[in-house]
Amino acid sequence: MENRTPAGRTGRPRSAAADAAILAATREALVELGWSKLTLGDVATRAGVAKTTLYRRWAGKNELVVDAVAELFDELQLPDRGTLAADIEGVVLQFSAILARPEARSGLMSVVAESTRDDALRERIRCSIVERQKRLVMEGRARAQQRGELPPEANPGQASSTVDLIFDMVAGAVIHRTLVSAQPVDATWVQRFTTVLMGGLAAAED
Template identity: 80%
Template sequence: MQSRTPVGRAGRPRSAAADTAILAATREALVELGWSKLTLGDVATRAGVAKTTLYRRWAGKNELVVDAVAELFAALELPDRGSLAADIEGVVLQFAAILALPEARSGLMAVIAESTRDEALRARIRSSIVEPQKHLVLEGRSRARLRGELPPEACPAEASRTADLIFDIVAGAVVHRTLVSAEPADEEWVRRFTDVLLLGLAGAPGA
């Protein structure tokens, strides 16, 4: 599990307790008020801090919500369940469970929508949410190679590109299933998805 502290501005030392309270208050406000009505003033009141404390840490609502959502995804871990397929199923089920949280759904959809007009926000989403989770793909592939489930990696650059592609496939499928189609990513769906991911369309059961 990775801990993540938002990047602050120069000045007095950061308070981890204040950061935790602010991010938790942001997620609470997202659920109760929604994106459009959420304000930094309301978050400050809920967190029990001065509004200026938020502005010393975050430039605005977009950045604050990204970091509040990123903290949820920082809890993702790759379980060791004895096989590559079982490991994938375990982490995908965790991912789907996070996306099922109201604060994750509302926050993620909102910042993605806002990022279509804001390149800086897109970069923050990539650096705070996407990139930190790609290590799970690298970890899973490394573990599978040690088990003999995958061949040795021939080229580090190609390994990185492959890891990026795998991440995109997994994240894209689960986000579409849960947030766009609004269907459950339950154990049966995750098992079938894992079969397709590992075996390909031609080799997956029922193909």
């Protein structure tokens, strides 16, 4: 996990073990208590740290919960499965497996709901979760280009917008399927989704 110590603060170096314990305790509290009843005091007790330790790291509950959820999505990997379609299927199945975890589901739904009236929280979600996970799209697209499955960038200036679009399509479809429609993301659905996405990618690259 990357160091998120706010700029300008000095003192002893942060403890990675304490950070990990705090974020794990936050996820545990989310599942057991829910967003409304979760407090930094309860998280501190569960993590075995002083409450002041949390406030030195996070300004409040919103920031803490976003980072606790972001750590789960940082587990996503994009192993080389030989083809772009197989790579997509693999990461979609990983993504849905994370969303199936109670701590991910509770945390993500909570912060998204809160962000509708909190611009700063929405920006933290974008930076800590969305932008960080776009790495998977960039990695998969570059790998497909190296294999010859996708052509090189015809217009490098449009690369960022294409990455944004692909990420939105994948994340939006999987989140809606799992958290809104409450339908399974099984092998059959993933194959059908990948076929549709691949068709769109081919058209976009023409």
